[in-house]
């Protein structure tokens with residue numbers, strides 16, 4: 404006589420189905436032949452129902468977790484609190500990339516003066532996410548809530564605009580890095596183009612429409628040789644996919660300004676550096692390697708000419724961002740319809756005094772009190788440009804932008820932060 408298990412789970416596939424009617428009949432006669440068998444059957448059915456119910460609740464909680472990691476009354480309350488304005492004529496700003504380098508600094512500056520700030524960040528692992536989490540804690544301590552989500556999530560962005568009538572969007576979420584674009588080109592399209600369009604679609608439909616200030620890049624000047632770089636110079640010769648996506652962003656935002664009346668300000672940042680900076684950037688990775696006694700690779704341009712950058716300190720960039728928000732002017736559209744012309748602006752935010760990469764290393768050596776092991780190589784064809792140099796007269800005139808921190812002073816502050824953050828001051832480095 405076959406066991407119960409054998410009857411329920413026949414070893415030959417298909418057999419169970421074919422013999423079903425016959426088996427059921429046999430089972431019925433056999434199983435209900437005695438009360439003890441009936442009792443066993445009842446027990447078995449109760450156990451089966453109980454395990455089915457608990458499995459269902461497991462599946463339910465799982466799907467809630469995977470399909471909606473945002474939402475709920477408490478979540479909405481945190482967003483409303485974070486967006487509260489605490490000064491007269493203040494603004495409520497949605498900051499994308501709020502756990503990023505520039506995003507975290509700008510968020511803190513806005514909150515400090517009484518503006519409402521809600522952040523959004525996808526906490527991706529392009530670089531150490533623990534640094535992003537540390538920035539998030541800093542912001543949380545100041546009452547800024549960061550939504551964990553992607554700007555490509557149209558439902559999420561629409562929901563945020565449902566909850567808060569943002570007056571401004573400070574769009575800083577992006578796939579950054581010039582050379583990484585050769586390794587992972589699609590991440591640039593995903594964040595800098597698709598993500599930008601998703602965000603602009605939400606802005607266009609919002610009522611009232613917010614004013615948008617966003618991060619373009621000095622890299623859009625590409626192979627431009629006219630110095631210093633002015634906003635009116637040509638930007639149609641990008642040297643990297645990163646630059647091309649930022650240039651595309653300038654064109655895309657222009658169409659949203661033109662068709663839907665969105666107020667748009669694009670900021671061309673020039674190699675921003677400072678505390679809580681990006682570990683993928685040269686000044687940061689050089690510092691790490693110098694302290695660990697590892698060699699650093701310094702690229703050199705054509706004819707042995709040193710590469711140079713208009714390195715710009717984070718506090719100066721923050722002033723430029725806040726100045727842009729303050730002067731942005733209103734969007735004119737509503738419900739996706741343009742009601743009149745709106746401002747469309749582009750500004751360079753640089754330092755106006757380029758410094759060569761070997762000089763940057765000299766300054767780091769001095770502040771770190773450690774000699775670098777320099778490995779000088781010819782610049783590979785990886786998207787780099789030989790130099791950058793900003794003409795900032797437009798930003799000076801329109802935003803009151805005036806950088807005040809030179810590279811020497813800025814790197815001193817960076818090194819101080821770095822040694823503290825990574826535990827060198829406690830005699831124990833943590834990375």
Ligand SMILES: O=C(O)[C@H]1O[C@H](OP(=O)(O)OP(=O)(O)OC[C@H]2O[C@@H](n3ccc(=O)[nH]c3=O)[C@H](O)[C@@H]2O)[C@H](O)[C@@H](O)[C@H]1O
Nearest residue numbers: 579580581620621622672673674684685700701702710787
């Ligand atoms: O203003 C911008 O639009 C961009 O600025 C920044 O790009 P870059 O100016 O290229 O900064 P960064 O990588 O720090 O390299 C600095 C210098 O060190 C040289 N460099 C770099 C690495 C290395 O190993 N060796 C080296 O010599 C390198 O050749 C270069 O000359 C942002 O990363 C970018 O996201 C974007 O915002």
